[in-house]
Amino acid sequence: MSDQVETNSPNFLYEIDWAFSRALKVAFNVCLLTSVLIISLLSLALELYSIFEYQEGLSDISKFEIFCFIMVGLLLKRYLAYTKNCKLLWWRKLLTPLIWFGKFVVVMWIVLSFVIAYDVLYKTNYCNYILLSGEHYIQMLAFLCICISLYISVPSKNKRNKLTKVTLEPNERIDPTWDNISLEK
């Protein structure tokens, strides 16, 4: 009995404090999601820019990039097919893969920041080496993240549209007896 909280408590400050902390949580959530979304969109733009780096059209695309474009197309088609039968708002369908990709990019930046910190502390040049000769590997990693983001962004099965129950007329019903089952030789 002692741990029960009175719902109609007259303490006004208690209510205000509760509401304020929840509002603050929502505000922080919005800020974080917006930041992740901006990071994700900038990374995608940067990725596209690095593909068409020399602005020479199809000559700028490598075999690996063609393969990745096909993969992204297929995964996008799969994602659209799965979300089609779900109760989801259009903006949520659009933002979920982007937010996932943004999260991956943030993780990659955290890892890179460790390398930069190591370089600063021990006066090494690993970061320069990665930027200089690891361009293709970074691109491969980014494409992998895009593909994983699209793959895991499918909504929960609980959000699927409920199937309508079909009721059969009495004459359409099938009697599950042995008489209705015919065995053919």
Added chain:
Amino acid sequence: MHHIKILLIFSALLSSLVSEAKPQLSLVESCAELMNIYSSKNEQRFMAAQTTSLSESLRAGYCLGVLEQYAETEYSCRSDWFKRAEFIAKYNLELESNRLSDRKLLKLSCEI
């Protein structure tokens, strides 16, 4: 029909990009592309053939050609082309104000 429309829009976008292209070959950028292909003088990087585009390989070839041509004309230059390419490519990370001319870079690369 829908897919054909998308393909047509995509190819139109690509052709518009091509028409705006400026055919410039920077030695520093080209050597950076060469570094993305080779991990040492005799060894290519993992999946280099698959991850390199036509434009990138053209630039890498340009860098290699310039380095070899310069080594032939300058008798004092006998160092490894990979080391020289790496030296020049590092200037890609430098600020625009610190940039040296291609000839100066080639000369400096021979001194390593």
